[in-house]
Amino acid sequence: MMDMILVTGMAGAGKTSALDALEDIGYYVVDNLPLAMLETYLRHCLEKGGRYSRTAAVIDLRSCHRYSELAETYRSMKKLFHEEIRFRMLCIEASEEVLLKRFRTFRRIHPVAARKFEGDLDAAILFEREQLQTIRATADFLLDSSLVSASQLKEQVKTLFIKRITDAMPIQIMSFGFKYGAPLETDLVFDMRCLPNPFYVPELKEHTGVEKCVQDYVMDAPESQEYFKKVTDLLKFLVPLYIHEGRTQLVIGFGCTGGQHRSVTFAELVSEELRKADMQVITHHRDYKKNRTGGN
Numbered sequence: 001m002m003d004m005i006l007v008t009g010m011a012g013a014g015k016t017s018a019l020d021a022l023e024d025i026g027y028y029v030v031d032n033l034p035l036a037m038l039e040t041y042l043r044h045c046l047e048k049g050g051r052y053s054r055t056a057a058v059i060d061l062r063s064c065h066r067y068s069e070l071a072e073t074y075r076s077m078k079k080l081f082h083e084e085i086r087f088r089m090l091c092i093e094a095s096e097e098v099l100l101k102r103f104r105t106f107r108r109i110h111p112v113a114a115r116k117f118e119g120d121l122d123a124a125i126l127f128e129r130e131q132l133q134t135i136r137a138t139a140d141f142l143l144d145s146s147l148v149s150a151s152q153l154k155e156q157v158k159t160l161f162i163k164r165i166t167d168a169m170p171i172q173i174m175s176f177g178f179k180y181g182a183p184l185e186t187d188l189v190f191d192m193r194c195l196p197n198p199f200y201v202p203e204l205k206e207h208t209g210v211e212k213c214v215q216d217y218v219m220d221a222p223e224s225q226e227y228f229k230k231v232t233d234l235l236k237f238l239v240p241l242y243i244h245e246g247r248t249q250l251v252i253g254f255g256c257t258g259g260q261h262r263s264v265t266f267a268e269l270v271s272e273e274l275r276k277a278d279m280q281v282i283t284h285h286r287d288y289k290k291n292r293t294g295g296n
Contacts (some may be wrong), residue, residue: 005056009092014145021154033057067135091139166279175267177259177287186253192262209264259287
């Protein structure tokens with residue numbers, strides 16, 4: 001079933017921060033989606049699936065005249081797609097004093113003030129506050145950002161919607177060849193050049209570490225097995241610490257000479273092991289097809 005989170009609330013209360021937090025935990029996000037396009041967007045997400053199976057969108061008074069319109073549309077969409085989509089609404093608000101301070105400090109134009117009240121910030125905030133009563137009764141979750149920082153608000157949103165703690169930090173595992181240059185984007189790099197090299201085995205030379213024959217050869221060595229255990233134990237220890245520290249992504253590189261055999265083997269097997277530990281892992285092999293006859 002598709003998962004749809006609709007984020008709404010007062011301008012300046014933190015809807016953008018909430019959307020950033022949802023993107024960090026794997027949602028496809030859209031800011032300022034026109035209310036009239038909501039049904040079309042939902043049908044598109046259902047048709048495409050994949051990355052759209054978990055989506056979130058901000059709809060507020062920029063794209064509808066009254067929150068009663070949003071509430072009515074939201075209820076009708078829940079009824080229309082009740083067998084296909086799980087809907088949830090998050091409403092974010094803040095006190096008038098805090099919103100005034102935020103807009104004046106950052107010198108941003110209030111979207112409702114500019115459109116409806118000739119720039120009168122106080123009148124715009126009062127109008128939004130009155131309108132909010134309708135949507136507050138419809139929302140599944142209410143958050144007040146008056147006394148929290150942007151980072152604290154993000155953590156609150158993640159706590160509300162995250163399925164697994166590890167979803168808070170996607171892990172990218174990549175293999176590469178040192179002879180093509182070490183990747184600059186990696187946070188952690190492990191060097192596989194100390195392990196037995198399938199390049200020097202004629203029947204394995206043209207194969208890669210995504211294939212079982214190469215993996216079996218590399219992992220047959222006791223030092224490879226010990227290296228694998230130490231690396232996976234280390235990562236299982238580190239990942240929760242990175243998440244607690246607030247990291248939103250971790251890039252781990254495994255390198256060998258040509259990026260074809262040993263690094264690919266470890267990237268594949270370590271990815272598999274971390275997925276078993278309920279971690280969100282993306283695996284990428286940068287160089288394994290570049291030179292099948294080059295050294296590894």
